Amino acid sequence: xxxxxxxxxxxxxxxxxxxxxxxxxxxxxxxxxxxxxxxxxxxxxxxxxxxxxxxxxxxxxxxxxxxxxxxxxxxxxxxxxxxxxxxxxxxxxxxxxxxxxxxxxxxxxxxxxxxxxxxxxxxxxxxxxxxx
Ligand SMILES: [Zn+2]
Numbered sequence: 001x002x003x004x005x006x007x008x009x010x011x012x013x014x015x016x017x018x019x020x021x022x023x024x025x026x027x028x029x030x031x032x033x034x035x036x037x038x039x040x041x042x043x044x045x046x047x048x049x050x051x052x053x054x055x056x057x058x059x060x061x062x063x064x065x066x067x068x069x070x071x072x073x074x075x076x077x078x079x080x081x082x083x084x085x086x087x088x089x090x091x092x093x094x095x096x097x098x099x100x101x102x103x104x105x106x107x108x109x110x111x112x113x114x115x116x117x118x119x120x121x122x123x124x125x126x127x128x129x130x131x132x
Contacts, residue, residue: 013050013051014048014049014050014051015028015048015049015051015105016028016029016046016047016048016049017029017046017047017048017049017105017106017109017113018033018035018037018038018044018045018046018047018109019044019045019046019047019109019110019112019113019114020037020039020040020042020044020045021042021044021045021113022037022040022042023037023039023040023042024110025037025039026106026107026109026110026113027106029046044113045112045113045116047109047112047113047116049105049108049109049112051101051105052101052104052105052108053101054097054098054100054101054104055097055098055101055102055104055105056101057094057097057101058093058094058095058096058097058098058099058100058101059094059098060094061090061091061093061094061097062090062091062094062095062098063094064090064094065086065087065088065089065090065091065092065093065094066087066091067087068083068084068086068087068090069083069084069087069088069091070087071083071087072084
């Protein structure tokens with residue numbers, strides 16, 4: 001495995017979250033944001049959270065659902081409504097799973113930030129360079 005595919009894998013499997021102690025909010029960090037809370041502008045923790053199984057499962061269902069909706073458009077089937085209804089249901093359930101996965105990830109981010117906060121107050125905090 002070369003370095004390039006490793007980086008791609010990292011991007012695909014983990015998400016950078018920011019956790020603000022003052023707002024008690026965990027949210028996905030966008031590329032250009034500094035390590036400051038977008039709500040209150042206080043310094044906040046940045047943690048890498050792995051995407052969990054629920055999240056992937058939700059995405060799979062959504063893709064499967066969209067595929068099912070497209071079937072009657074691409075092929076002549078005797079019961080297009082069944083595909084359509086099944087597709088909508090799968091897509092809807094998939095969305096719920098993705099949201100549940102995201103909620104879990106935000107929770108994980110908050111836990112990780114709380115842990116690293118405890119660790120960094122104990123030891124002298126190491127200033128890390130911006131990783132971009
Ligand atoms: Zn904040």
